[in-house]
Amino acid sequence: MLLLTAFGAQAGSIEPKRAALTPGEDGYTLSAEFALDLGNRLEDAVARGVPLYFNLEFVLERSRKYWVNEHVTTRSLSYRLAYSSLTRQYRLTTGNLHQNFGSLAEALRVVGRIAALPVVDQDAIKAGESYEAAVRLALDRSQLPKPFQVDAITDRALQVDAKVLRWQFVAPAVAP
DSSP states (O other): OHHHHHHHOOOEEEEEEEEEEEEOSSEEEEEEEEEEEOOHHHHHHHHTTOOEEEEEEEEEEEOOSSSOOEEEEEEEEEEEEEEETTTTEEEEEETTEEEEESSHHHHHHHHTEEEEEEEEEGGGSOTTOEEEEEEEEEEOGGGSOHHHHHHHHHOGGGOEEEOOEEEEEEOOOOOO
């Protein structure tokens, strides 16, 4: 009996691996990588047609010594992941972009890789200033069907731990 409970309630996790801000022509872009593990119960739910929603949140603040940090920008992006039994493919939707994948692992790999996402304008950043950046990718439990929302409160197998990655960012000087 103990063996069944130990393996039955595997919670998922979203672990940030790396993140960086890169200067571009119009501003700064975010590149980040996350390792996603939904856990057995959520993987089964997706395979049965229950859509999952993920939110990417990015916050940039200017550090101040004797006052609270100054908020510079916030950027968020939503993903919808669903399985279509008719086509036997996983469909990932971000805004107007739709992508199909043959496996859940492929779809989760794309959700976990953010490349060149515009997050802040060039004129909002001062060269040489220190900033604190934070990024988080999380499962949006409020978008789950109502029975799952209720179960997610107490059932560890429906919970996905999402950690925040924070780092210091110093804006490079602009070349004349």
